[in-house]
Amino acid sequence: EADIYQTPRYLVIGTGKKITLECSQTMGHDKMYWYQQDPGMELHLIHYSYGVNSTEKGDLSSESTVSRIRTEHFPLTLESARPSHTSQYLCASSLPGAGETQYFGPGTRLLVL
Amino acid sequence: GQQVMQIPQYQHVQEGEDFTTYCNSSTTLSNIQWYKQRPGGHPVFLIQLVKSGEVKKQKRLTFQFGEAKKNSSLHITATQTTDVGTYFCAEIIQGAQKLVFGQGTRLTINP
Numbered sequence: 001e002a003d004i005y006q007t008p009r010y011l012v013i014g015t016g017k018k019i020t021l022e023c024s025q026t027m028g029h030d031k032m033y034w035y036q037q038d039p040g041m042e043l044h045l046i047h048y049s050y051g052v053n054s055t056e057k058g059d060l061s062s063e064s065t066v067s068r069i070r071t072e073h074f075p076l077t078l079e080s081a082r083p084s085h086t087s088q089y090l091c092a093s094s095l096p097g098a099g100e101t102q103y104f105g106p107g108t109r110l111l112v113l
Numbered sequence: 114g115q116q117v118m119q120i121p122q123y124q125h126v127q128e129g130e131d132f133t134t135y136c137n138s139s140t141t142l143s144n145i146q147w148y149k150q151r152p153g154g155h156p157v158f159l160i161q162l163v164k165s166g167e168v169k170k171q172k173r174l175t176f177q178f179g180e181a182k183k184n185s186s187l188h189i190t191a192t193q194t195t196d197v198g199t200y201f202c203a204e205i206i207q208g209a210q211k212l213v214f215g216q217g218t219r220l221t222i223n224p
Contacts, residue, residue, distance in 0.1 A: 031210070033211070040152075040199060040217075040219055041217070042214065042216050042217060043156070043201065043214045043217075045211065045212075045213075048211055050210070058211075059213070090155055090156070092156075096210075100146075100205050100210065100211065100212055101146065101158050101161065102148075102156075102158065102212060103158070104155040104156050104157070105155065106154075106155055107155050
């Protein structure tokens with residue numbers, strides 16, 4: 001079982017609030033990813049990182065931002081939450097040279113009222 | 114850009130029936146991965162296929178990679194209720210070193 005953690009697991013918050021979703025992995029993986037997924041639907045890549053100080057936007061436009069100051073930590077921030085941000089956010093990491101096999105965290109279910 | 118098309122989107126079977134999901138691409142794939150996501154859970158890596166015509170088995174699951182490396186399939190023999198979930202294929206975008214997931218096939222089973 002992969003060692004990748006996400007907090008909080010569930011979050012209910014009002015419109016306009018700033019939130020940060022935490023993701024940490026203890027595997028020393030250089031690459032990390034954030035996906036947005038509505039229940040039972042497609043996975044949409046919103047951000048990824050090749051390593052420390054590297055961040056890239058994914059395929060789905062997102063109003064969120066990310067940072068990668070430490071290898072093990074890849075937080076995602078929404079400056080002003082809106083109901084359209086309601087979704088599940090999944091963090092993943094992978095080891096270079098391992099065929100990009102991704103290990104997913106348990107996810108954060110976000111509800112913006 | 115590159116994208117794998119996955120069909121069907123939904124499949125409902127009786128327990129004990131077989132199930133197959135397919136991934137198709139218009140371009141040659143370097144390799145393909147399969148993931149399973151249980152309801153309420155997160156995707157879990159199942160397998161990676163690399164070689165043309167490759168076939169791999171995991172108990173009742175059989176994974177195939179097409180000879181032209183443009184399609185792949187996952188076949189489950191004699192489904193059980195534990196097989197319920199969404200199955201995703203994913204292709205590696207070599208230049209960007211990232212995965213692109215198919216739309217997923219959601220499998221439900223009538224016990």
